[in-house]
Amino acid sequence: MQNRRKWLASGFAILVAGTLVAGCGATKPANATTNQTAAQPQASLPKEPTYSGPVVATYQGGQLTKAELDHEYNLQVVLVGAEQKETKKAFLTNYVVLYKYLYGQALKQPSLAPVTATQAGQLADQALQQLAQNPYKSKAEVDAKMKALGLAKDDLILWAEREQFLQEYLQTQVQVPDSQLQQYYDQHKTDYMQVTVDQVLVATEAKAKQIEAELKGGANFAQVADKNSTDPSVKQNHGQFKDAMVGQFVAEFAQACKTLPIGQISDPVHTQYGYHILKVESRTQLPFAQVKDQIKQQLLPQVQSTQLNALYAKAVTDAKVKTTVKDADL
Template identity: 30%
Template sequence: MRSNKPWKVLFVSLAAALSLSMLSACSSGKNNAEDNSTVLATYKGGEITQKEFDTDVKVMKLLSPEQAQYLELDAFKETILKQEVAFEYLAGQADDKAKQEAEKQADSQIASYKQGLGDTYESSLKEQGVTEDEIKNYMVRVLSVYQDMIQKVTDDEVKKEFEDTKGDFTVASVRHVLVGFTDSNNKERSKEDALKRAKEVKAKLDGGADFAAIAKEYSDDTGSKDNGGLYENKELGTYVEEFKKAAQTLPLNTISDPVETTYGYHIMKVESRTEKTFDQLTDEQKETIKSSVASNKLQEFMEKNLDSIIVKINLPKSSASPAASAGASAAPAGSPAASAAPAASPSASAGAK
């Protein structure tokens, strides 16, 4: 399970490029227009001005509108600025092959994005106050860095990552009944009431009740209740952590005790479970693992090396209220802390509605 460190919470650029599959870039140069704005960050080899920072924030808002409110808070602005330093610094070290691959991906992604927005494409950019060139210049940094890191991942690192996370690739058929903290009518349910109802479900199943009938009557997971609560032959890595661990360890064909996740309590039954070896992985799965290793290396750079390349931060305070900043730091459900990372998705199988 991912931690909620601020830089991970606001890792908007990487999430937009990889998880949301939105815009990329075709060139890595900065805007050549004269820029006399205040220097906000100085790092080994370069600097970031107020104009550059403001432009990148606008791009982030366009790519991740659900996170726009957090991009205005002092609690996160310094994190965003440091993130920008990291991508500019690392993009400068990326080789030509990485940049060419970034451009190739950009061509495909920008075409898909334009097609998706249709006639509203130009107005969307105008509303946010950015140009296509600014979006491209921003995103090329992200993809160039990411591609450069992927190229450096070795086969041994891929195999080690698989061994460390091999349970994620186990394929299982799981039935469950979700008693949510929000019921099917979107009415909040207390944790005590949810647990009481979950225990009632377990008692009925232990007594021989038909799982499919119980799921249809009790489950708040609209994605599975009409299918007898069944998610069939799914990789366990798609589930939230608590659900995944239970699915990995429960004895087959037994009714679990209530398993708590952020969505509520699950009563589970694992009907089948098949582990995979490395040799059984598809090329696509191996590429996914390679991407994970690259992301981990990027995270490690952020945590261990970023501060050492920053010479000075000169970020003025905004007018956002301290209360608003404090509230954002708490990262409520639905905020970037719950949605920023690709693998942090709750998955339909864990009760998403």
């Protein structure tokens, strides 16, 4: 009866809604490490390309050439598919703000560990695997698209390094104040009750009342659950959720867990899954300190979206991006 929630990340679009090019969801390899032994010297990242030629934009601290804009725009076309690409004008602003200005700010943070060549290579491989499934139909199709646009694997590795490093920097800019965590806990305190609860799930109210009568007559709860419950988990737990957080359950079930007297057999409780007969064996209110980190993870997506959008808006102002040519000449 626990709610199942999926957290979906869509590349670097998870960071600033509506401002980033929707890329490939890649996660930093868990086994990647910056510690290298003498027998395994650390590989180097590909050399950053140098660009020359006409300047199409200036920003606080630098300028952008048409050659670099074309190169990075083509990479975006590969990553998201031609049908989803931005206009060059919109892409120019996003690219400069994120990968020139904010990336430059990230480089000034000594606490951030660099992304190694091994890590970037693994992230690039993940991206290629995902691209080969969507929006492309095979790796060969991805390779052909990259070749047609003058791109190579090294370009994807450099993108992965920038992307991962920028994400890590932006994550350091997100803070959830303790006061906000405490306020949320106070407002949802009963969701952080820990209960051990027995339950039998059946399809009809009539069957539930029959089960209720058997249990109130002294029948063994686990045996009744094993025989009658339609909850798939009964095979493992014999009808008992041990030390479960009340907030994990659907609303009607959770409410019964919060209010049913300890040891008492409930009346039928109707939820989207059917009819439940419950018995709460124990119930403990967990203190704020014990669930603080859990609450932070719950609130982080909402706070992240708000704070990073504000950060991006400020960066747009601070970066002072100015195009130096007409839109048609970008």
